[in-house]
Amino acid sequence: MPTPWRPFASYNLWLQFAPPIGQERWHCDMKRGFTKARSREPLVATLLATDTTPQRIGLLAQRGVYEFHQDPLMLYRSDAVTKVAEILQLNQESAVVQERVISILKNYYSNPILFGKNIIKLSRGDEGFPEPILIEQGNYQFNLFAAIDCIFKEQDGTLHILDFKTGQTDFDRRQAYVYLLAASFLYPTQPAVASFYNLENQKWSDPITATASHLNAFQIEMARISQQHQKDLQRYRHSPSEFKRIFPPNPGINCQYCPFNSICSFSELEVSA
Ligand code: SF4
Known part of the structure; x- marks a missing residue:
């Protein structure tokens, strides 16, 4: 039976509503509009389907850790980094991605946590x-x-949820709380840390x-975000011309790193370049 449609919430959605503390000036609600309300428009869909360099590095890093642990003997091999790089087909990536991911693989090989x-x-x-969930x-x-x-699983039975990061962004504790909320439904009888x-x-x-x-407070917050997001989507469907009022832009230096800067009429790319 197909799963019925339901509104949703996730850390990613939360992040698109409210930035982590200290990153407010980088936040732009219009990005949520492009990502969630206009994702089916061909130009937006093409941009969304293209990984940015940080996204590509994050994906390959995660895949690299995964590959180190697929073969139980991999971490004993002296050529493990080269082997994993081959599996990832790193030679097909840009120079900057190759360099960063090789360094990540070397780090992990020397300290396979x-x-x-x-x-x-x-x-x-x-x-x-x-x-x-x-x-x-x-x-x-x-x-x-x-x-x-x-x-x-820790030795005392506690579940340890681990999130891998790349780049220089600070950890956002809200993400850990979303994971702990998820774990409380997936593994209700087991204590968990993140x-x-x-x-x-x-x-x-x-x-x-x-x-x-x-966790209850976070659940209430996730429900609120989910509801607000659905209201915003409905408003946009009803009045597409209100896009900029429903998802207000915050042009500035952040436009330089925004995946939508080529199609956003508020982009301040030229000014900041
Ligand atoms: S280009 Fe700038 S104003 Fe437009 S969505 Fe991106 S960050 Fe917001």
Whole structure:
């Protein structure tokens, strides 16, 4: 039976509504408009289908970690980095992607943080949408999507949800809370912690936990975001000419890194270039 359509929420949607603390000046609500309300327009669809360099590096890094753990002997091989680079077909990537990903593979090979761990789940990074988790908040139902990179079991039985990072962005604790909320539905009887590990600078965050009342507060917030997003989509469908009022632009230096700068009439690319 096909799964019925439901409104949704995810960390990614939350991020498109509200930036992490300290990154407010980079935030632009119009990006959410392009990504979610206008994704079927051919030009927007083409832009959305193209990975940016940071996205490509993130995907290949995740896939690299996955490949290191597919063959139990891989991490014992002296040529493991070359072997994984071949599996990833790194030679077909741009020079900057190749350089960064090779460095990530070397880092991981020298400090394989999952080695010897009881890994329950390790994603390749290209699986697409995760299974939705149905959440009922009062009489409102929505699907929570949480694309978890890795889960391993600590020796005391605690589930450890690990999110791999690349680049220089700071960890956003909200993402950890979304994962912990997801884990409370997927593994309701097991205690869980979440952490972030940056594959480039090899920094591992402290484990983050959440009490039941914290999780409840996050669930309410996710339901609110989901509802608000659906309202915005409906408003746009009803009045497409109101696009800029429903999803206000925030032009500035951030336009330089925005995937929609070639089609956005508010882009300040020339000014900042
Ligand atoms: S180009 Fe600038 S104003 Fe337009 S969506 Fe991107 S960040 Fe917002």
